[in-house]
Amino acid sequence: MTSDLPVLSLKGIRKTFGAILAIQDVSLDLGAGEIVALVGDNGAGKSTLIKIVSGVHRPTSGQIHLDGSAVVFSSASSARSLGIEVVYQDLALADQQPVYMNLFLGRELTIPPLALLNKSRMRKETQELVEELDVRIPSVRSTIRDLSGGQRQGVAIARATHWASKLVLLDEPTAALGVAETAKAEELILSLKDRNLAVLIVSHNLDQVFRLSDRICVLRRGRQIGVRETAATSKNEIVSMITGVD
Ligand SMILES: Nc1ncnc2c1ncn2[C@@H]1O[C@H](COP(=O)(O)OP(=O)(O)O)[C@@H](O)[C@H]1O
Ligand SMILES: [Mg+2]
Numbered sequence: 001m002t003s004d005l006p007v008l009s010l011k012g013i014r015k016t017f018g019a020i021l022a023i024q025d026v027s028l029d030l031g032a033g034e035i036v037a038l039v040g041d042n043g044a045g046k047s048t049l050i051k052i053v054s055g056v057h058r059p060t061s062g063q064i065h066l067d068g069s070a071v072v073f074s075s076a077s078s079a080r081s082l083g084i085e086v087v088y089q090d091l092a093l094a095d096q097q098p099v100y101m102n103l104f105l106g107r108e109l110t111i112p113p114l115a116l117l118n119k120s121r122m123r124k125e126t127q128e129l130v131e132e133l134d135v136r137i138p139s140v141r142s143t144i145r146d147l148s149g150g151q152r153q154g155v156a157i158a159r160a161t162h163w164a165s166k167l168v169l170l171d172e173p174t175a176a177l178g179v180a181e182t183a184k185a186e187e188l189i190l191s192l193k194d195r196n197l198a199v200l201i202v203s204h205n206l207d208q209v210f211r212l213s214d215r216i217c218v219l220r221r222g223r224q225i226g227v228r229e230t231a232a233t234s235k236n237e238i239v240s241m242i243t244g245v246d
Contacts, residue, residue, distance in 0.1 A: 005068050007032050007166050007198035008053065013062035015048055015222075022048040023059070024222045030167065030198040035189070037209040037230075038202045040219035040242055046202045049219070050171045053200065054086045055079030066166060077106075083165030087156050089172035095145040099137055100126035102144055103159050133158050133188060150181025157188045161195065168192050170201040174208065186212060206235050218242055 006029035015023040023045045030036050038046050051057040053064065055073030064071050066082055073079045076086075093102045100119070101108070103126045109118040126140040135154035137147060144152060153173060160168045170189065174182040189212055192199050203209050209216060210230060218225040218241040225241045240246050 004031075006030055006065070007067060008200070009065040009068075010049075010053070011063045011065065013049070013052060013059045013064070015045075015052060015057060016060045022222050023052070023219075024224075026062075026219070026224045028217055028224070028227065030200060032196045032198055033193045034215070035193060035199040035201060035213045036227075037213035037216045038200060038219065039204075039206070039209060039216060039238065040225075043221070044219040044242075045222040046219060047171055048222075050086065050169050050200070050202060053079070053167070054084060054169055080163070084167045084169065085160035085164035087153070087160050087168065087170045087173045089175040093144045093152055093156060096143065098141045098143055099130075099147075099155055100140045102155055103129065103162060105159075107163070129158055129162055130154075133161065133191065135188070136184075148181070150177050150184055153177060153181070153185050154188060157185060161188070161192060161197075164192075164197055167198045167200070170199070172202055172204065175204070182208070206238060209238075210235065220244055 008030040010026055010028045013023055013026040026049060028036070038049065040046055048057065052059050055076045055078050071082060094105060100123045104122050109121050110116060111118045123140050130137060130140065135158050137151050137154065144155070147155070157173070173189070174185050177185060186208065189199065189201065201212065213230045215227055216230055216233065216238055217227045218238060220242060228237065
């Protein structure tokens with residue numbers, strides 16, 4: 001098996017909502033250990049594309065291939081079961097629950113035969129993960145609502161890191177964070193490369209896009225305007241691709 005085979009391959013993806021054409025003919029490959037940024041103005045179709053790849057929406061037409069095989073996601077959990085994890089801007093965690101329960105939300109470890117929650121094991125695995133990733137939280141027993149925005153996003157990225165075997169999707173993961181918190185989140189996002197995961201990140205922050213990405217895919221009104229190697233383009237070029245103005 002060659003490592004040249006893309007982890008994710010989108011072929012001619014199109015999505016309509018009634019009369020609205022949200023995505024038109026998007027084709028994109030992502031390799032293992034690669035970060036691709038998805039940029040575009042409001043309404044360009046970025047979140048819709050993330051939702052298609054995470055199984056929330058079905059494309060109207062086009063194909064999704066994972067490691068070379070065509071896949072059809074019936075739901076977000078079917079995408080998850082194939083190794084795809086998502087991190088959203090709005091910190092989609094269970095507020096009333098401790099960190100370790102959030103790490104295992106919907107995938108709790110249990111003890112047979114009565115399927116009691118194996119809390120000590122979940123705490124231990126969470127502790128190991130937050131130490132390894134250097135996510136700075138008071139304790140794995142801390143309740144999510146008592147954490148800062150940066151700590152919560154750290155937990156969300158740690159959860160994605162733990163469960164993703166192929167692909168992590170991030171939709172504006174630092175939009176709600178301050179400067180120092182953003183820097184920490186960016187460190188975590190870069191560490192996904194070392195785990196050989198493919199990463200697709202939506203960001204409005206072009207400085208961030210240039211710090212993190214290997215390639216940049218520009219959408220405008222649902223159309224794919226182009227894909228550039230980050231090292232071979234400039235903010236000026238990307239801005240003019242986003243706006244359509246030279
Ligand atoms: N569930 C939906 N129903 C109807 N229209 C939608 C839905 N989701 C997105 N759209 C429309 O699709 C287009 C792309 O939206 P979106 O993907 O959210 O853009 P972006 O994330 O780039 O701002 C917009 O015109 C938006 O109004
Ligand atoms: Mg969006």
